[in-house]
Amino acid sequence: MGYPFYNEAIWKRKARNAYFSSLAVMVILWLQISENDFYHPAFVVISSIFAFFSLVQGIHYQTMWKKDYIRMEDNEILIYRGLCLPRKRISFEDIKRFKEVSTLIELHLKEDKHAQFNIDWLSNHSVKAIKETLCKKIHEEMDEVRKKEHYHAKTHY
Secondary structure: OEEEOOOHHHHHHHHHHHHHHHHHHHHHHHHHHHHOOOOOHHHHHHHHHHHHHHHHHHHHHHOHHHOEEEEEOOOEEEEOOOOOOOOEEEEHHHEEEEEEEOOEEEEEEHHHOEEEEEHHHOOHHHHHHHHHHHHHHHHHHHHHHHHHHHHHHHHOO
16 A cells, blocks of 8 residues: 655656756856856856756655655565665564654664664555554464463463
8 A cells, every 4th residue: 555745746846946046057158158258167066956956856745746655565664765765674573662753764673673664754544554454463463472482482382
């Protein structure tokens, strides 16, 4: 089950800001080249790279609300981490507990590791569904562990 990024207005505003940054860099670059007889090629290259990445970021933000932020599969949760990074995969059996801290849900994993995701980027309905699924899956895993421990305790006597 997928839970998409929520609040299209936030992502459109971020896209506008990125487009504006790209445009501002291009205007500054154009002014620098047209007003001066001498300009450093490194300035042109660095400015062009910055403008390009701002443009890519704007396109990314503009389509953000169409993407799943959280995906729940049978045995794992997948968390979106950005344009260039793969989703973070966390097995339900590795989750010891979770808690809501301010605008985050913090997952406490085995071996004292943590993972988190921002609930401001999800709808209230999605947050509620995710919490219910996490509770259910964590309790199922705990029941399995208890059954195994009980079975091993019986076989050793």
